[in-house]
Amino acid sequence: MSKIPCNIINDLLPLYIDEVCSEESCNAVSEHLKECKQCKSEYENLSKRTPSFNINESNLLLKIAKRWKKTKLLAFITGLAAIIFILTTCLSVYLYATQEIPVASEDITISNLCELSDGKIFFTLKASDSVYVEDVNWSEGLNSVCISFKTNRTQLFTADNYNNQNVSNWVFNVKYNGIRRIYYFYEGENSKPIWDSDMTLKSASEYPQVWSKINKADGNASFADKLPYNLFDNKIKYIGAPSSVIKLLESTGVYTKLGALTIQLHTVKEPFGITLNFKNIVDKDDRKEFDGLMTSYAYVLLALIDNCGEVSWTYPDNVNEEDAEEKGLVTLYDAEVFLGKDVKTYGE
16 A cells, blocks of 8 residues: 555544544554654644543533523423413403493384283384394393393494394283383383383284294293193192292292292191291382282192191391391181182182
8 A cells, every 4th residue: 555645644633533534544544653653643632632622512512502492492481472372362352352241222122012912012122233132131020021132242243143133022921920011121221111011002913913823932921821830730739848849939930020038838737838038128119019929929829739828928128137027928718808719729
């Protein structure tokens, strides 16, 4: 093999030291170093400096790696925070946009107000064409019914959406149940009256008569029609099980009409009876109406509980009154005087 010049060996020494040159080049450098003292001295000098260079390079790489890890972690945390912020913002906007609010009374029109042939009240409520109505609610109080339409805050859906409920027909049975007023409720004084007991209604035309017979209307009419069947299904033979009495009370609708209550059963001695303890305060102006309705419910209970001899009720007069005194009592004799015959015959 011809001798390789020293300058070429010097160029190969860094690769030789790092062991990254080819096998042939590595062998050639090794053979040359055995014979050439000058190149060997250069090799030893380079070998001494190389570790220091490698350590510094390693430290630099470690610093870069640590900084890269920190950068990646910071980027991940920043990205996660941004995603959470965007999702939270979107959810907040959606919840705000879809929040239910009542439709203003000035956007409601009343039409077709009339009396059906069976004495029930029929009318139509319609929201303005620009309003999307997503829900319709009504509730019955002591002597009134309030109705409200609900929309979303930003009218997220268009009025011509197929789910729009902006037109609805209503049928209410107002006989013998104490309802004296029906109104559209919107922020107290801005409510709109629909019907009251002092109004004289025109007889229904063909449309309300036919529509009410073939369609299911909003209102209490369907409940009133089913009421006799519900009552007789829950008739009680003996007072004793509170759960049976509560079920009968629920079927009468007394909770809806007169409010929350607890019951006491009197079964120690005759006459056996029930006391209804109402929890809500009854205003002085409403007590006559309340007692009149409760008297009607008492007749029903006496008729549908075979061994019940009297029904009484209490309610607090004011907030500080802990033990309400008895406010009303109906006995079998009272019922017979009012009805003209034994009340039990109505439960047969």
